[in-house]
Amino acid sequence: MKNWIWAVIIVLLGVILLLSASFYIVDQSQNALLMQFGKELRVEKSPGLYLKWPVFQHVIYIDKRLQSYSPQPETFLTEDKKPVLVDFFAEWQVTDPGVYVAHLHDQANAQAQIGEALRTALKNRVGSLSMQSLITASQQTVSAPVLTAVNQHLRSLGIDVLDLRIMQVGLPPQVLQATYKRMEAEQIQKADAYRAQGKSAADAIRANAEKEKTTILADAYRQQQEIEGQGDAQAASIYGNAYGKDPQFYAFYRSLKAYRHALSHKTVLVLNPDSPFFKYFRHSLNEAGK
Template sequence: MKNWIWAVLIVFLAVLLLASASFYTVNQSQNALLMQFGKQISVQKAPGLYLKWPVLQNVEYVDKRLQNYSPQPESFLTQDKKPLLLSYFAEWQVVNPGVYYARLHDQANAQTQIGDVLRAALRSQIATMSMEALIAARQQEISSPVMQAADQHLSTFGIRLVDLRILQVGLPPELLQATYKRMEAEQTQQANTYHSQGKADAEQIRASAEKEKTSILADAYRQQEQIKGQGDAEAASIYGDAYGKDPKFFAFYRSLEAYRHALSDKTVLVLNPDSPFFKYFRHSLNEAGK
């Protein structure tokens, strides 16, 4: 009796296990591939509960959500053979899970394939543009042709390229350092040119100022001599008029001028008392003696 109960229990459990292995679920973020002996039998894209043969069939799930691909910045050569560092970001999605699973099998292989395709498309596009044009280009001018070429290639793997964004365009570190040094040398050369030009301009300004100074001094000296000559002529005329009107007063005035220029507090003169120089002194002394 006990053996019969155990037999029924084992059969029940076996049926239960087979029944549970006969169903599988698909959620909204997945596509389900029904496989039999390694071959695809069907693809279920709608969410729900589905039936399969236990043991003989198995299910592989493929994520149908948007995936992203964001590698490290990579170096590319422009049309003028200049290396350029490019940083980019891509979004992709599985649209044909059967082809995707058959050719790539999993997401790791998909990322590798997407990277190879995008790298080749970017290299081809950048090779047609100069560095100046590439730096000045708008986002769509670079990404649109790359997306078109890459999406066409990735469609053979059941993948659709949804978006591609160029994040940054720059120079490799070694080239950037060389560019900084070249810019520094150019700025130094330009500063030296400005310094030399300024020095030359300063010399020219100084020479012009010196020339103008000499001209002004010469003109001033000429005017001085002219005024002095006019003054001397006017003084001579005045002296002549004064001498003509009163020769004695003129002689007296000239003697006073001579006394004023010749005599001072420390002046010592040794002259004969009868010298004409003391003419008016003797006259003054005689008047004082009276």
């Protein structure tokens, strides 16, 4: 009796396991490739519950969502042999699960094939454009020919690159440093040229200022001499008029001025007492003696 019960339990477990192995579920984000003895039977692309023969058949699930390929920036040469650093990423999708599994087996191999195809196509495209054309080109101008060339190869492997975006086009670090140094040298050269021009202009301004200064001083000196000459002439005229009106007073006034200048600052004069210079002194002494 007990052996019969165990036999029934074992049979039921076997049936349950057989039934569970006979069904498979396809998620909405997956494609299911049904294989039998290494050969493709069919592809289930719609989500749901499906039936298969256990043991003889197995299912390979393949992600049908968009997947990203985002490598490190790559360096390419332009048509004018100038290196540029291109930063890009791509979106790809499995379009034929059977071919994809047969040729690539997994996502790692797919990424490698996509990277190789993109690098080759980008190298050819960048090499057909000059540096100026590449910088000013639109996204579509650069990416459209690359996508066409890439998909001609990758569609035979069951995948399709749907979008390619060029994030940035720049110079490689070593070229960028050399460019910065060259720009710095050019700016230093320009600064030196500006300084030299400024010094030359300053020297010219100083020379003109000195010239104007000399001219102004000469003109001022000439005007001074003219004014002094006019003053002296006017003074001489006044003195002449005064002398004509009272010659004795004029002679006395002139003698006083001579005394003032000659006898200032403790001046010592050794003269003959009968000198005309002492005329008015003698007159004053005679008056005092009276």
